[in-house]
Amino acid sequence: MITKVIWFLIALLGAFAFSLIALHREESVNSIWFITAAVCIYLIAYRFYAAWVATRVLVLDENNKTPAVRINNNRDFIPTNKWVVFGTHFAAIAGPGPLIGPTLAAQFGYLPGTIWILIGGVVGGAVQDMTILFFSVRRDGKSLGQMAKEELGKLAGLASLIGTFVIMIVLIAVLGLVVVNAMKHSPWATSTVAATIPIAFFIGFYMRFLRPGRILEASLLGVSLLLMAVYFGGEIDKSELLRPYFDHDGLFLAWAIIIYGFTAAVLPVWMLLAPRDYLSTFIKLGTVIFLAIAIAILQPEIKMPAVTNFIDGSGPIFGGKLFPFVFITIACGAISGFHALISSGTTPKLIDNEKYIPMIGYGGMLLESFVAIMAMVAACVLEPGVFFAINSPVGVVGQEASQAIETINSWGYSVSLDEMNRLAADVGESTLFARTGGAPSLAVGMASIFANAFGKHLLSMWYHFAIMFEAVFILTTLDAGTRVGRFMLQDMLGNVHPSLGKTSSIFSTIFSSAIVVSCWGYFLYIGVIDPNGGVNILWPLFGIANQMLAAIALCVATGILIKSGKLRFAWVTGAPLIWLVIITTTASYQKIFSEDVRVGFIASANNMQQQINEGLLDQDRIAILEKLILNLKIDTGITIFLVSILWIVLIDILSIALKNNKAKKVKEVVSE
């Protein structure tokens, strides 16, 4: 009885908090209600929905031996403590996506993104992660691609492989762009981020030769060095002698990242990637916990309106209406197909009992969703005028600061030149205008929360700490993504010539790494020269690819449910699947065919061609526009390709639903 009363009170508090943030219009709303609503919704969803899916739909069996227990080869199949699996699973799924997506989506106001993060998370993302984890556990830890191939056919397997590769390329490009925009003409940020490379090398050598296995000790040492790098970055910024070495434009930094990415992909993992990952995991977890505590202590007011007038598609950060673009912009944090690769990768090989699947699969995603809520809060505590001044590209608000102020004020968001100059000086930057990509505005938001909670005079330090925090794990994703892309490519090239598929071959490693880096490097280069900031094109493309992969994962899950004779429960994965199909198809259609030049690839290419034909532009500008036109054509091709794959897989699943709903056609490993 007491338990029922407690759950009723949690539900009541959640409903109250949610209605407060949803219905509040006139005054600002306190961020504590975001945290309250999120925690209550997660608790209810975990206790009731996840438990119901686990017991009634998936029918977990704690007596069934998991592959970790049965195979236990002490290599990849190792029975592991549930909290350890939870930690490694969460560290693997939580990248920069849940921080950047909500920040960009805040252009629609705080409400649409928040609703999608909460509802999408509990009925979509968490369900996907848990069901794929369960099905993989029941199939000896098979990957999503293998399950898609076995359950839906070769085409679906190939689709997931291609989808993963495309996501990887676009993701790395857009993340590279985010880092470039954060470091552009910022010697402090550039020197701090640059310092992370020798620090990672040092930690790599430390762990390899000096103290193998002393991970906590090495990580602590590395984190201390990173904090020193943040401090000395400020000194470099003040030094007339050193400052010019770290003051660079976007193009220089893009090339630096491309060279770095290639080097990181061909070097042994212990040297750079592994130590960087240890550091980024510690910094990531520490900062997220720190941010949650700071929000709880400070309880900042949300300054962003619930809904802005940019829901009509005229937003400065990216073009496109609220529907479908808020759902595309926030992938990680609500539902991310990439998670299905983790849920069918390392995690199912470590779980020692099926009863922990809801905690790890569903619970892990809820925690990531919570990170996304905190990112939304951090972005929305900024004055909307400041938020738009930081995130609007020069192509929209103009090159001059005064022009940008005038434009942003004309949208109804007040901001002054003095205010922006003062803020830039406070955070130790020369300017904060047009720092697109989400990272700088998130860093300003986080810095203001940290500074108010733990020391106002340190705003510039907090800002550069936040930039370093974002950059460290963005670069980890960049390193890891390039390496995985290289393995995938080597796998494919092995079919062309066996020597190209050898991962131990130096030639094959360099050759395939160069191809992967050229692919994302191309998109990064285009993003940097694009006057609209590049994020306008790259982030929606990443969102479409990621949601397409989620749709394929949900197709696999729905197909297995139907083939297991659980058609009546197929809506559990089928409903989010249908939603994803609607949003990805609509977004793809609009990205290709919309007549709005800020949305449609074809319209934008035609508009640029028209500008060239008018003959009023100089040769440099024409050269840039020609490159952008080619890129828009490539983007159109990629989008058509992705949406076609999705529909082919979907038709596959529909044919399974029509023909095979008689049960017991799936092969699951169930022990005695």
Add this chain to the structure above:
Amino acid sequence: MNKIKSFWNLIKQIAGEKDYENYLASAKHNSCKKKSHKLLTKKEFYAKKITEKWNGINRCC
């Protein structure tokens, strides 16, 4: 005090510091099955573990 100790142990386990101990324990347990099996040193073990870890997708967006 015991709770702090077990929490610290959990943190060490999550970080991977206990992996070598677990490997030795497991190797000892299985020694009756495979007598010819050569045990890895701590350095070899962590070098192998890191290479294997980064052979697949284990970091997301």
